Amino acid sequence: MTAVHDVVVLGLGIHGSAATHELARRGLDVVAVERFAPGHTRGSSHGATRMIRRAYPSPVWNDLVDRAYRGWERWGTAAGAPFLHPTGGLYAHRGEPTMQGGASLPVDREAWRTLAPSLRPPETYGAVHDPDAGVLEAARALAFAQSAAAAAGADLRFGEAVLDRRVDDGVVTVRTDRGSIRARRLVLAGGAWAAQLVPEAAAFFEVWRIVTLTVPTGQAIAQPPALGCFSVDLPEGLVFGLPEAAGSGAKIGIDAGPVWDPDVPVAPPTEDEAAHLAGLFERFVPGIDTAGGEAVACLYTMTPDKRFVVGALPNEPEVLVAAACSGHGFKFGPAIGEAVADLVQGVDRPDLDFLSPARMVTTA
Ligand SMILES: Cc1cc2nc3c(=O)[nH]c(=O)nc-3n(C[C@H](O)[C@H](O)[C@H](O)COP(=O)(O)OP(=O)(O)OC[C@H]3O[C@@H](n4cnc5c(N)ncnc54)[C@H](O)[C@@H]3O)c2cc1C
Numbered sequence: 004m005t006a007v008h009d010v011v012v013l014g015l016g017i018h019g020s021a022a023t024h025e026l027a028r029r030g031l032d033v034v035a036v037e038r039f040a041p042g043h044t045r046g047s048s049h050g051a052t053r054m055i056r057r058a059y060p061s062p063v064w065n066d067l068v069d070r071a072y073r074g075w076e077r078w079g080t081a082a083g084a085p086f087l088h089p090t091g092g093l094y095a096h097r098g099e100p101t102m103q104g105g106a107s108l109p110v111d112r113e114a115w116r117t118l119a120p121s122l123r124p125p126e127t128y129g130a131v132h133d134p135d136a137g138v139l140e141a142a143r144a145l146a147f148a149q150s151a152a153a154a155a156g157a158d159l160r161f162g163e164a165v166l167d168r169r170v171d172d173g174v175v176t177v178r179t180d181r182g183s184i185r186a187r188r189l190v191l192a193g194g195a196w197a198a199q200l201v202p203e204a205a206a207f208f209e210v211w212r213i214v215t216l217t218v219p220t221g222q223a224i225a226q227p228p229a230l231g232c233f234s235v236d237l238p239e240g241l242v243f244g245l246p247e248a249a250g251s252g253a254k255i256g257i258d259a260g261p262v263w264d265p266d267v268p269v270a271p272p273t274e275d276e277a278a279h280l281a282g283l284f285e286r287f288v289p290g291i292d293t294a295g296g297e298a299v300a301c302l303y304t305m306t307p308d309k310r311f312v313v314g315a316l317p318n319e320p321e322v323l324v325a326a327a328c329s330g331h332g333f334k335f336g337p338a339i340g341e342a343v344a345d346l347v348q349g350v351d352r353p354d355l356d357f358l359s360p361a362r363m364v365t366t367a
Pocket residue numbers: 013014015016017018019036037038039045046047048049052053054055163164165166192193194195196213214215256300301302303325326327328329330331332333334335
């Protein structure tokens with residue numbers, strides 16, 4: 004009979020890595036299983052940078068956002084250098100302002116020209132300014148979470164795929180392509196594979212292929228204080244941008260893409276896709292040099308309400324889900340790690356009710 008671990012974590016993207024790190028840091032015996040190699044590009048967590056902001060469309064996010072900011076502070080201290088580079092952010096919208104949170108405030112055109120002189124959203128748009136927005140060093144953060152988890156005693160297994168699971172008498176047996184692992188809890192942090200992992204709620208998840216373009220570094224107009232984080236709410240999708248920070252070039256993308264089967268390797272960006280993004284950058288940041296920009300493709304896992312799924316499955320309380328981050332999940336990495344560890348340890352977290360797995364079945 005194999006040993007029964009405290010927790011097995013499926014998936015080592017940012018959420019599985021953060022959960023493994025936090026569980027091991029709290030002294031639990033954790034095994035984490037990832038089907039691909041470290042640094043792989045098949046999921047959602049690769050790439051040098053991600054945006055963080057307090058500005059959100061609903062106050063329901065405010066507490067988790069706050070925990071995320073405190074988490075990045077904690078990780079930066081533990082790593083010896085911050086992951087978060089403050090840049091400020093301007094979020095341009097049609098109609099009424101939709102973003103709030105922290106010190107975010109609607110600003111007029113004159114103010115936004117001072118706050119981000121390089122940014123030229125459409126003339127008719129309003130904007131909300133978030134002074135706390137910034138750029139996260141994503142690749143360094145992912146590597147940190149994994150190495151800190153291993154240093155705290157977690158067993159990280161790359162190149163091993165989970166095939167299925169069974170729960171008997173409160174013990175989960177996970178069958179992999181290398182054997183089986185038994186644990187009191189299983190955390191499903193499978194990103195784009197969520198629909199396969201929770202088939203009864205498959206209709207709740209939709210995976211999109213998203214392309215971003217990162218332009219070469221060294222352009223003053225693409226750095227703070229000339230440019231911060233931004234978004235422009237176009238009818239074709241939300242255009243999002245990050246300024247140059249932490250040695251990475253400014254980046255642009257659009258929250259729209261074709262539905263994608265995660266079992267099929269993500270198709271590399273086409274020349275047309277890269278040219279489209281270059282055109283958007285030149286339109287909203289006139290004068291930016293997009294020549295030599297690098298386009299990358301990645302997966303979003305969307306839910307109907309654009310909220311994540313964090314909590315125990317109603318019919319399998321030994322199995323927790325931490326998934327479906329709908330294109331805005333990276334910034335919550337340390338907070339999701341903490342949430343998973345709290346739930347595993349039986350800490351009451353009513354603040355997570357808005358992310359409850361129960362709604363997967365009721366709203367799918
Ligand atoms: C282009 C792009 C830009 C983004 N920009 C931002 C941003 O600016 N700010 C922000 O906050 N967020 C952003 N996001 C979203 C954020 O990156 C994601 O929400 C986050 O990375 C999701 O992490 P995850 O751990 O849930 O999933 P993943 O990173 O996909 O990890 C899931 C892992 O599970 C593994 N796995 C799945 N099934 C199995 C199995 N059966 N056995 C073993 N392993 C398995 C996969 O191989 C994968 O490594 C962006 C995403 C993209 C794609």
